[in-house]
Structure formats: structure tokens, C-alpha cells
Amino acid sequence: MDPSEKSGKIDIPRKAIYRLSIYHRCLQKLHDNAVETVSSTTLARAAGVKSSQLRKDLAYFGQFGTRGLGYPVDLLSTIIREALGRERLQPVILVGAGNLGSALLHYHGFEKEGFEVIAAFDANPDAARARGVTLPVHPVDEIDSFISTHSVKLAILCVPVESAQAVVNRLVAAGIQGILNFSPIVLEVPADVTVNNVDLALELEHLSYFIR
Amino acid sequence: MDPSEKSGKIDIPRKAIYRLSIYHRCLQKLHDNAVETVSSTTLARAAGVKSSQLRKDLAYFGQFGTRGLGYPVDLLSTIIREALGRERLQPVILVGAGNLGSALLHYHGFEKEGFEVIAAFDANPDAARARGVTLPVHPVDEIDSFISTHSVKLAILCVPVESAQAVVNRLVAAGIQGILNFSPIVLEVPADVTVNNVDLALELEHLSYFIR
């Protein structure tokens, strides 16, 4: 993972944005426990970072802590949600409902975090349906019209490596702006499209370096 | 993802290690096409990095390029494989064969890259088998003995968040040294254990920051 330089927003370190999501989760848990205020030290510990880093990260968006007291949980939660562009539900499509793709559809981790996967696309929709996918599965050539009709901006990509780049080209042409890519391949996209690579084999390989 | 400082090996940037895996893949492709030599520029382009970075990364391990010519594909491939500790097949276990876990077992991305998932563990092995898992599924309390008997060092963790830390404690006590964690939680492990987090919802959230 390492999306190259994109803006629209300014100046906030890439890594800080990842951490924002983590903070947000911790805040939700605090909220569920009816905690109203939290100090940078406490929240940082929960998130697994240093308190100074947490404070720096938050400072990118303004000042909403109270000295001597800490941060108001709910306000902070809202601020982060807005900063991440998650105020409203983002529709997402999934392309490639093969083994991994259909698996991800069964796993409801995305829904749990508030993303709505509204449709799946596959070269062979019947095969995908046979795999037990309950979501509507469309043939790939309907992608373009679907994207514009539903103004979808995010796509999860699980197609085979061979077809990945071709599918991405279509997605981009149709207006997709963010791609969560599971294919082990370096995708070419214009500068205004962000790709996040999740490369499972690569993560395992990385681990294998650290075991002695 | 951001495993905290661990050594055993020295001085090589964490990110460089990820890139090594990518280079290795590109080299395999070159090898398959009977290419014998490759320049840093060409290989870097295939891997999606700058040529200077590629050269720096390789320089951590020694000098094996020929000026004016480039790098010998096969030698470089071997060097990287050794550097990553991938000379021999690493056995891996998967813990938590629920939705995502059993999905990963059907997806054979790990095998394709040369990791052997030798067993699965689940609180409810029958349910996992009902999910179509063909690999042997053991009850969780057999983990410890299995790990020592088979001297497994890598584990893929797909258990629910609630039980993740408890399971990790067991894995660590049993001698696991690397964990590929899919639970959205910050795991506590001793310094000699490496955790790689793959947090799917977090990756989507990160994307949503970049779409305008």
C-alpha cells in the first residue's frame, strides 16, 4: 500500500489518515461506554500510538481539546468522521465475485463499518450466484452505466490479475475515484484516482522476513 | 499496518522489505519470459517505484549489478528470496475459519505464492467444515500441541475481535512468531513477535478520504 501523491485536501500525512480511522473506532467504543471525555494519553494507548502523535494528528484539523481535561468524545468522533468524508453512507461496488470476491461479500466487515456494497459484477454472474452471492450480480459490461446511474465512487476489485488493468481502465473511465485492489499487480491510474492495494501474499512474505 | 521495531536483521527500512517482495514477483515474470538481465530502470518501472529507490533497496544486501548492463535476473531473484527467508516452504496455520477465514482458505493466493496452509483451527470445527473447508479443521485447544509438533511459525488470524487477543496470547505462548491479523484491533505481543494488520474496513475508509 502506498497511494502516490493526491490532493484535494492538503498537507496531512498519509499515515495520519490511517490513524484517524483507528481513533474513530476507539472513540465509538468509548461512546458506547458512555464516556464523555478522553485524554490524549488514554486514547493514544487504546489506538497503539504515542500521545504526542495523537495530538499532532488531531491538530491538523483544528483545536477541540480542553486543556487540563481532554477531548469531548462525541465531538471528536464527528470531526474525524467529517474529515474522512464519512458523514454520509458511501455506496461501493465489488468487481469480480470469484473465490475471494464472493468471500468478501459474505464477510460483512465493510457493512459493519458503515459502507454499503450495493452491487457485484462478474464476467459470469451465474457462477457467482451459484457461489451463494445474494447481492445482485451484474455482467461486467453493465458496470459503466451502473456507476453513472448510482454515482458510485468506490470499488473493491477482486478480478484475476490478467484482467485487472483492463477492468480498472473501465472503472476509471466510468468515474470511479477510489479502488481497493486485491490483485497482486501494480495498477496504472490517473493521478486523481486513489488505489489501495491489499496484497495478502505480500503481507505473509513480509512476516516471513521477521521470523528468525 | 505498522509493526513496531523488531530486529534479528538490521538496518533495512520496513517498507523496503515490502518492496523486495514486489521486485521478486517482477523478477519471476522476467524469468518466465527468459529474460536474463534487467536494469534498475526497467525493473523499477514494473514494480512502480523510482529506479534510485530500487538501487538503494538492493544495496542493503550487497552489490550484484554490472555497471552498464544491469542485474542478472536469476541471481537477484535468489538473493531476494534468501533475504526474505523464503528459501524453503513455510508452513502456516489459519485460526478462525468463520466467514472470512474459510473464504481465505478457498482463495488460493497464499499457495500460489509458495506458502502452505497446513491446518485450520476453529472454536466450532464442524461449523467450519460445513462451510466447505476441506483442510483439516481442529478445535482451538489443540493449537498449542499442533504448533510445537509441526514447528509452525506463521499464523493467519481471522477470529472475532472479542477473542482475538486471547487467541494471540495462546499462539505466542506456543511459539508463533508472525501473525497476519484480520481483526480490527490493536494486538499486544512481545517484541519478538511480528504482527501485520490487514484491516479491510480501514482501507476503505482511507480511500473515502481521497475521493472528493
Add this chain to the structure above:
DNA sequence: AAGTGTGAAAAGTTTCACAGCG
């Protein structure tokens, strides 16, 4: 001429440490 290897500069990120506010 082509392309590596590498110091040194630049850029990016994290941590420190402390002034200042409630």
C-alpha cells in the same frame, strides 16, 4: 554509452519538551 553504487540533500514523519490554558 549505459547503468550501477553511493554520499549528500530533500522530504516526510515522529518524538520531545514545554509554554500556556482551563
Add this chain to the structure above:
DNA sequence: CGCTGTGAAACTTTTCACACTT
């Protein structure tokens, strides 16, 4: 007093640019 907000320092990683080798 406790804890935030933040400049400055420390550290890490990337990029540049060029001497040097085949």
C-alpha cells in the same frame, strides 16, 4: 495541577546527482 497545542529536534525514508565501472 493536568493536559492540550505546538515549535523545534530527531529520526526515517526518498530522491538527486554524479563518480565510476564494464
